[in-house]
Amino acid sequence: MTVFPCLKISSRDLLRFYQEAFGLRLVAVFPPEGEEVDHAQLRLGDGAIMCGTRGATEQPLGATLTYWVLPDAAAVDALYARAIAAGATSVREPYVPDYGGRECGLADPDGNGWSFGTYAGEPG
Known part of the structure; x- marks a missing residue:
């Protein structure tokens, strides 16, 4: 099973922010031009998020928290x-x-929470 956190974003500018701030790689964005984003997918290592400015639900901005596992404490810092x-x-x-482990907490310009850490969860 694959799980994708889905974030509502205020504008296409957040896609650029995610790339610059967190090192995410933009995999897809539809439509490719314009301010509205129906669907975008960004990756970091084996993880990914989906996001858009519109959605089937009226999720408020800043309502999502994601946790990303990094390889070591130096990567977190x-x-x-x-x-x-x-x-x-x-x-x-x-x-x-x-x-x-080691972790940190950040917020993007829309108020979404981003945690990065070395704790990969308990086995089993």
Whole structure:
């Protein structure tokens, strides 16, 4: 099974922000031009999100939180610094949670939450 977090975004500018701030790679966007985005897909490693300015539901902006697993603590720190430099808002600076690993919390310009960390979940 594959799961795609789906974000409602305010404009096509968020696609550029995700690429610059978080290093996501734009895989698809429809329509290819214009301000409205019916569907976009972005990837980071094995993970992906889908997003658009319109949708079947009236999800409010800023209502989504995603968690991305990174390979090590250095990657968490580097992504946090990159995202802050690109204009992301810090929700929580990189830290070591009680369950181990390292993670940080950020918000995009629409208020969606982005967590990046090394904790890959418990096996099983």
